[in-house]
Amino acid sequence: MIRNIVTLTLNDLAIAFKNKTIYLILFIPLFVFLSLQFVDQKNEKLQTIQIGLIEHVEYSPVIIESLKAADKLFVISWLATEEEGRRWLKEKKIDGFLLKSEKEPHSLELLVLEKASFRTIAIVEGFSALQIAVEGKSKNWLADIRSLRDSGIQRQTLPTWILMLVLLVGFIVIPAQIAEEKEKKLLLGLLQTPVRECEWLLAKLFLGMILIHLAVIFLHLLGKFEIEDSLSYFAFIGVGSFCFSSFGIFLGFLCRTQASARTLGVLFYLPLLLPSALSDFSQKLHSFAPVLPSYQFYGPIKAILLEGGGISTFPLEWIYLCSVGLITSLFSYLLLKKRWLM
Amino acid sequence: MLIEVQKLAKVYNGTRGLLPASFGVEQGELIAVVGHNGAGKSTLLKMLASWIIPDSGEVLVDGINLKNRMALVRKIGFVPETPNLFDFFSVEYNFKLFARLFQIPFSRIEEILKEFNLLTYRHNKVQVLSKGLKQRVSIGRTLLADPPVLLFDEPTSGLDFEMTKEVYRLLKSTHASGKTILFTSHRPEEIKTLATRIMLLHQGSLVFDGPPQEYFQSKIYENLYA
Numbered sequence: 001m002i003r004n005i006v007t008l009t010l011n012d013l014a015i016a017f018k019n020k021t022i023y024l025i026l027f028i029p030l031f032v033f034l035s036l037q038f039v040d041q042k043n044e045k046l047q048t049i050q051i052g053l054i055e056h057v058e059y060s061p062v063i064i065e066s067l068k069a070a071d072k073l074f075v076i077s078w079l080a081t082e083e084e085g086r087r088w089l090k091e092k093k094i095d096g097f098l099l100k101s102e103k104e105p106h107s108l109e110l111l112v113l114e115k116a117s118f119r120t121i122a123i124v125e126g127f128s129a130l131q132i133a134v135e136g137k138s139k140n141w142l143a144d145i146r147s148l149r150d151s152g153i154q155r156q157t158l159p160t161w162i163l164m165l166v167l168l169v170g171f172i173v174i175p176a177q178i179a180e181e182k183e184k185k186l187l188l189g190l191l192q193t194p195v196r197e198c199e200w201l202l203a204k205l206f207l208g209m210i211l212i213h214l215a216v217i218f219l220h221l222l223g224k225f226e227i228e229d230s231l232s233y234f235a236f237i238g239v240g241s242f243c244f245s246s247f248g249i250f251l252g253f254l255c256r257t258q259a260s261a262r263t264l265g266v267l268f269y270l271p272l273l274l275p276s277a278l279s280d281f282s283q284k285l286h287s288f289a290p291v292l293p294s295y296q297f298y299g300p301i302k303a304i305l306l307e308g309g310g311i312s313t314f315p316l317e318w319i320y321l322c323s324v325g326l327i328t329s330l331f332s333y334l335l336l337k338k339r340w341l342m
Numbered sequence: 343m344l345i346e347v348q349k350l351a352k353v354y355n356g357t358r359g360l361l362p363a364s365f366g367v368e369q370g371e372l373i374a375v376v377g378h379n380g381a382g383k384s385t386l387l388k389m390l391a392s393w394i395i396p397d398s399g400e401v402l403v404d405g406i407n408l409k410n411r412m413a414l415v416r417k418i419g420f421v422p423e424t425p426n427l428f429d430f431f432s433v434e435y436n437f438k439l440f441a442r443l444f445q446i447p448f449s450r451i452e453e454i455l456k457e458f459n460l461l462t463y464r465h466n467k468v469q470v471l472s473k474g475l476k477q478r479v480s481i482g483r484t485l486l487a488d489p490p491v492l493l494f495d496e497p498t499s500g501l502d503f504e505m506t507k508e509v510y511r512l513l514k515s516t517h518a519s520g521k522t523i524l525f526t527s528h529r530p531e532e533i534k535t536l537a538t539r540i541m542l543l544h545q546g547s548l549v550f551d552g553p554p555q556e557y558f559q560s561k562i563y564e565n566l567y568a
Contacts, residue, residue: 007442011428018430185426188393192415193443193487339395 004195008203009210012177016211021173025211028168029219032161048072049123052079052088052097059098060106063141066134073126089113089148090307092279092286096123107143114156115147148307158225159302160277163294165215166237170244171251171269172262174208178252179261182342197336201249201329208245213237225305232311233304239318240297243325247293250328253335296320344369344522345390345491350399352385353546360385361546362399369490372517373524374537374554378566381543383526384423387493390524391420403491416444419489423496425480429469433460433479436468437486444487451486458482458512474505481512492516494525498532510535530567534558542566 085097096112255261272294289295303309345367360382401408542550
């Protein structure tokens with residue numbers, strides 16, 4: 001059995017090399033790496049700022065009144081504790097919250113998700129404009145800015161690129177290869193040999209997982225991105241690659257031709273990629289995205305890479321991805337047994 | 343009886359396919375399965391090769407049930423109308439892949455390459471070969487595992503005269519080595535030249551089963567083809 005799986009996996013890798021899939025795997029991380037160089041040049045429009053205030057903190061009445069008056073620029077949310085503020089910040093319910101500064105008693109400290117972001121600049125500019133309007137130029141209301149995440153823009157966008165790579169292999173590469181084997185009757189040819197259906201399926205799963213791991217490692221090598229908790233990180237890359245490879249195989253079985261597999265792949269690729277990747281920028285997407293398997297992968301990867309999270313924090317997400325992988329594998333197996341659209 | 347088929351049936355979209363058919367095949371027979379397009383010839387062969395799952399019926403090949411695919415693949419070899427080879431790889435790679443999966447020694451590949459005059463093409467990618475050569479590679483790959491029963495779906499379809507003759511030669515020599523062969527065909531001269539028995543399918547039903555002389559003199563042949 002193992003011998004057959006190894007033979008089939010090596011054959012699949014050779015096919016991936018021959019049909020140029022491997023070039024795609026190398027090209028995408030390179031494309032991502034180059035794109036990252038331009039991330040800092042993006043701009044962002046000034047929008048209404050959701051600012052949090054802690055109920056038990058004694059803020060200067062002038063500041064409170066000024067913030068309330070500037071209701072087109074600031075929307076105030078009252079928070080019970082600093083912990084709640086941190087949670088709301090992570091959940092993107094607020095853009096930042098104010099604390100009493102420990103260094104300067106009459107000034108405030110701003111806590112934001114990311115220090116080096118245009119959102120933080122917008123808050124500081126808003127405060128500065130408000131202060132000038134109320135008091136004229138005097139001592140700054142904001143004495144210090146702290147952030148929950150302390151990494152650069154490149155690293156902050158890394159989870160999105162990782163998600164993109166995983167979904168690309170899962171929804172574009174794998175379904176097309178399955179459909180090609182069906183279209184050219186290669187799969188039926190292999191099933192005329194003593195190869196069990198489950199062996200063929202496992203070989204395809206390994207193909208997807210190997211391609212995803214190669215792409216992720218290549219991206220890390222190119223960008224020199226370090227991983228603190230590599231065990232947790234690769235536990236999620238592993239389960240994510242299993243889940244989306246399996247999903248991709250299932251999609252491949254739903255198609256008779258490569259062309260339809262590519263189309264179906266893109267139809268799944270974008271709706272799974274965009275809501276998860278953009279959930280950081282939209283409250284609505286943030287509340288909707290968790291139903292998607294892509295978000296269950298993206299969330300932990302982001303936390304592991306940026307917030308020092310570990311696999312122990314996300315057991316449900318890991319189980320969710322594993323379950324989706326197992327269910328889609330089972331469906332693929334049943335379709336293979338029925339010689340579906342072959 | 344080497345092959346026993348009982349009420350084998352497959353229906354596509356309510357009409358097409360194969361209506362329940364029963365027959366037996368003795369070892370060493372060379373059977374031509376004939377009929378118009380859509381008569382059910384390819385469906386019959388593909389069901390015997392486990393390419394299509396039958397709706398109903400029983401098939402035993404040398405005592406092995408059709409449902410036992412893992413055992414049956416060593417008994418039945420199927421050569422489809424369009425060769426299903428990994429065409430971006432060489433002839434040798436295609437042979438080696440199947441030899442590994444069947445756990446056959448590579449020395450067998452040398453025998454087949456020699457027997458099928460493919461030694462000079464062994465390192466050529468399949469995609470650059472002519473259809474006739476691809477068909478030879480496809481037949482050779484099927485014979486690697488040395489199955490006692492061989493199924494050929496339209497083996498000379500789209501081949502020129504020379505390549506057709508070459509395929510006839512291969513079929514005859516394979517049959518002479520003791521194999522049981524079923525092939526589908528539209529060509530009367532092919533059927534006359536090769537077959538020892540003819541099975542005529544019409545609209546999914548088996549309407550004639552007998553020797554070639556009887557077939558060509560039968561009323562049913564006259565009605566359908568003359």
